[in-house]
Amino acid sequence: MAAPPRPESVALLEKLVAALSAKGILTEEEIAARQAITDRASPETGARMVAKAWTDPEYRALLLSNGTAAAEAMGVTMAGAPPLGVLEDTPTRHHLVVCTLCSCYPRAVLGYPPHWYKSAAYRARAVRDPRGVLAEWGTHLPDNVEIRVVDSTADYRWMVLPMRPAGTEGWSEERLASIVTRDCLVGVALPKVA
Amino acid sequence: MTAAIAPGTRVRVKADWPEERGPCHIRTPHYVRGRTGTVERVLGAFPNPEDLAFGRPAPRRMLYQVLFDQQPLWNEGNPRDTVLIEIYEHWLEPVSEGRH
Numbered sequence: 001m002a003a004p005p006r007p008e009s010v011a012l013l014e015k016l017v018a019a020l021s022a023k024g025i026l027t028e029e030e031i032a033a034r035q036a037i038t039d040r041a042s043p044e045t046g047a048r049m050v051a052k053a054w055t056d057p058e059y060r061a062l063l064l065s066n067g068t069a070a071a072e073a074m075g076v077t078m079a080g081a082p083p084l085g086v087l088e089d090t091p092t093r094h095h096l097v098v099c100t101l102c103s104c105y106p107r108a109v110l111g112y113p114p115h116w117y118k119s120a121a122y123r124a125r126a127v128r129d130p131r132g133v134l135a136e137w138g139t140h141l142p143d144n145v146e147i148r149v150v151d152s153t154a155d156y157r158w159m160v161l162p163m164r165p166a167g168t169e170g171w172s173e174e175r176l177a178s179i180v181t182r183d184c185l186v187g188v189a190l191p192k193v194a
Numbered sequence: 195m196t197a198a199i200a201p202g203t204r205v206r207v208k209a210d211w212p213e214e215r216g217p218c219h220i221r222t223p224h225y226v227r228g229r230t231g232t233v234e235r236v237l238g239a240f241p242n243p244e245d246l247a248f249g250r251p252a253p254r255r256m257l258y259q260v261l262f263d264q265q266p267l268w269n270e271g272n273p274r275d276t277v278l279i280e281i282y283e284h285w286l287e288p289v290s291e292g293r294h
Binding site: 083085100101127128129130131143144145146147148149150151152153154155156 | 281
């Protein structure tokens with residue numbers, strides 16, 4: 001039985017890597033190291049940053065003024081990553097992150113983007129009908145709350161700092177982090193106390 | 195480096211369509227070209243992605259976050275809602291008072 005055909009993209013990638021290695025631009029080891037950093041990243045990192053910001057005013061100030069430094073303070077490798085900006089939700093303003101041009105996403109602190117974030121439907125609709133999109137996640141905001149859609153079009157990557165929900169008084173950082181989901185960090189959902 | 199445009203300044207995004215003139219790489223979404231907004235933040239200088247994409251020398255350009263009212267962009271939506279977008283300085287032009 002013949003082996004299944006390999007996608008053209010695999011052959012192309014191998015040729016590109018071979019060419020870069022031959023020119024001394026990039027080694028297999030550097031690629032593996034970068035893959036390891038990318039694979040390690042997950043929304044748990046962003047959730048820990050939010051939980052810390054909810055309990056530590058000094059860290060909150062750092063997070064909002066310099067997201068990159070705040071990520072590094074949590075042990076995240078930000079070298080080579082685009083700068084991170086953090087958007088603060090308030091009782092009168094909610095942020096929703098999208099990249100209408102492609103799929104820019106704060107991978108260093110959220111890991112790989114979900115499929116829907118990269119879909120043409122989300123990218124087109126989030127910027128035009130944010131309330132309709134949020135409703136599909138079960139997120140309903142009063143009319144007097146401004147929805148600020150953040151179109152991640154260039155060199156920054158954006159993460160949302162949601163509001164700490166009522167009923168979490170006295171919680172540990174770990175417990176707080178457990179209610180901050182990936183969707184909360186993109187802004188399609190709100191942290192919920194079960 | 196050109197002096198930064200101060201936050202709070204009204205700016206218009208150029209109504210330019212380089213994609214009609216040939217191959218290009220643009221980070222300015224079509225839906226804000228020709229539209230007026232307000233500079234929210236100065237994000238710093240970055241190599242111009244329009245050159246980087248073609249492997250050309252890429253001079254650094256100032257990058258801003260510009261805030262637009264959502265409703266005028268689409269003629270629909272909630273009047274409170276806004277869109278915040280990263281736009282490079284060479285896409286922004288001054289708005290004289292009274293013209294918006």
